[in-house]
Amino acid sequence: MSLSTNQINQIQSSLASGNIYYDDIKDELVDHRASAIERDMEEGLTFEQAMSNQLKNFNESKFQREILLHTHLGMLKNIFQEMGNFRILFKVLLMTLVIVGFMNLFAAENPAYSETLLKVSMMIAITLSAILGLFSTRLMRNSQVMAAGNTLFLMGSLSQYFLRLEWLQWTGFSDQVLLHGLTFWFCLILTAGFRLLANRITKVQTI
Secondary structure, three states: OOOOHHHHHHHHHHHOOOOOHHHHHHHHHHHHHHHHHHHHOOOOOOOOHHHHHHHHOOHHHHHHHHHHHHHHHHHHHHHHHHHHOOHHHHHHHHHHHHHHHHHHHOOOOOOHHHHHHHHHHHHHHHHHHHHHHHOOOHHOHHHHHHHHHHHHHHHHHHHHOOOOOOOHHHHHHOOHOOOOHHHHHHHHHHHHHHHHHHHHHHHHHHH
């Protein structure tokens, strides 16, 4: 049983309580609620009764949390998939060579300083990339854009904390080799995460 335009509008109006922040999740909830109401009406309930059941028994905040969790996990998977892209790996290799060249030129004798300089520079770049979604209300209210930015920032922050030269000495590699590896990894996070975020922003802007 298909719902009328007026009934769909009533479902949309029922979301005005503010429990759902993201516009795309609101659209998904409208579809979800409409399908549930249609099933109830096929079983003999009126639209008003079916709507009342949905409002009474459905937890909108939980619905949003579950979607956000699923979306963030999906973004994490997507970033790792982007990391396997040949074009991204080629760009990352070039970025790594340039950055390593500068480090060897200006801070080759002080690995600790090179590490700090690398991490500060990369976190600034990652943070600036992650906040691209804050430049307009429309982007801020899209869960895909915000999840991509959050995931990029989270990966950068965790890598900055856990990947330390002093904690990687067990590998047996020299500080210089470890710094090269750290540089490659941070460039990979930045490039793959930025590409994913930019794709999500473009998708929203073209809707």
